[in-house]
Amino acid sequence: GAVVSQHPSRVICKSGTSVKIECRSLDFQATTMFWYRQFPKQSLMLMATSNEGSKATYEQGVEKDKFLINHASLTLSTLTVTSAHPEDSSFYICSAGDMDYGYTFGSGTRLTVV
């Protein structure tokens, strides 16, 4: 079945630095990938839709200059949290797939900003 690889799984960074998270579709091509954020014991919040070869579509309230998304190829999308602050600490997760067969999620990235 479809496999989505995400890394790193955990990252601790200092406040003010930037962190890049990668999401790869291993056995299929993904023209569209999605990035979510999940707070403890809460649902997943869609942050943005990543489109290969074009600009990402951000949800209302998500700062596009803070959460940079690049979808440079059909198998890779990256999310960069720029100038991270403690309030950016969260679980970030990507997904890829299609409407016909459902979506596969990456294993997620636990970001802690200290």
Added chain:
Amino acid sequence: GQQVMQIPQYQHVQEGEDFTTYCNSSTTLSNIQWYKQRPGGHPVFLIQLVKSGEVKKQKRLTFQFGEAKKNSSLHITATQTTDVGTYFCAGATGNQFYFGTGTSLTVIP
């Protein structure tokens, strides 16, 4: 904006009892998907419903999509401890989908 609500937020059941979670959307959906997330894990796709009034079964799990395509339910018959986790619905409009708030299921042996 798009809103998908789920109830209940938490549910504790004795092993062997049935469990149901309900999902409601403020707008008509093109389809709805259900996911299960184990504690510490990531969401795993269970099923997708597309047609109005559709009912699908997976062993002890029964999924329904409302006639108006605005609500859905997941019913588990005779729960087992392996059913523990959070169940999310995700409603789709266009090529995006939005997750419900989730129902956390605890099964007491």
